[in-house]
Amino acid sequence: MNTPVPDSAERDFERFYAESVRRMIVVVYAVTGDIAEAEDAVQEAYARAWPRWSELAEQGDPTPWVRTVALRLAVSSWRRARNRLKAHFRHGPPADVPGLDPDHVALVAALRHLTPEQRRAVVLHHLADLPVEEVARQTGSTSTAVRSRLMRARRILNSHLSDPAASEPPARARSQAVAPYRPRQEAYPHE
Incomplete structure (x- = not known):
């Protein structure tokens, strides 16, 4: 099933990797929100692509295949990491x-x-x-x-x-909106 890969295919794979790995990590990171998980999933996807590189290269652009594998690996990692994330949240957000x-x-x-x-x-x-x-x-x-x-x-x-400063009411209105109700003593000075 996995045949030896000729030197030209090795160079093609290295070029493909160098040109696409950064963007692939950005895509998976945007989905997962965890840079380490994204890097791990992307590395594993490229590692899985290498043995079948000749087949992937013959089919055309291997980018969708690698991206799909990386995203699936990331999702699987989410499922395994649920309890780990709960523990992180108990101890506060990560730095x-x-x-x-x-x-x-x-x-x-x-x-x-x-x-x-x-x-x-x-x-x-x-x-x-x-x-x-x-x-x-x-x-x-x-x-x-x-x-x-x-x-x-x-x-x-x-x-x-959205920019929170642009949607905030003016300082006076904001302070009045959140200020607790206090009856004014000076409202009835003659009593």
């Missing part, structure tokens, strides 16, 4: 990864508010630049379902990514 752009962190945090189906649709359509029809094919959905997920996801993301 931010140093060096990440605040916008990037905000996006990943906002993506966590989506259902897995919505998150997968957003990542594949907006980050992997796949058309809706291709997202539908890769996720086993209809184009209508993908469009619906994208529409709902955009609304959710918009509510979590």
Whole structure:
């Protein structure tokens, strides 16, 4: 089943890996929200692609195959990690990864508010630049379902990514809205 791979195929695989691994990690990270899980899933997907490289290369672009395997591995990892995550939350949120752009962190945090189906649709359509029809094919959905997920996801993301300063009421109105009720003593000075 696994035949030896010629040197030219090895160079092709190395080139494919070098050109696509970073983007693949970004896509899986956007779905999982965990950079370590994303890197592990992507590495394993490439490791699984290597023995069947000749077959994948003959079929055309191997990117969808590797992405699908990486996303499936990440989802399987989620299921195994449920209890581990609960333990992390009991001890407080994990520390931010140093060096990440605040916008990037905000996006990943906002993506966590989506259902897995919505998150997968957003990542594949907006980050992997796949058309809706291709997202539908890769996720086993209809184009209508993908469009619906994208529409709902955009609304959710918009509510979590909008500039809070722009939507806040002025300071005086905000302080009056949250100030507890206190009867005014000076309202009836003559009594």
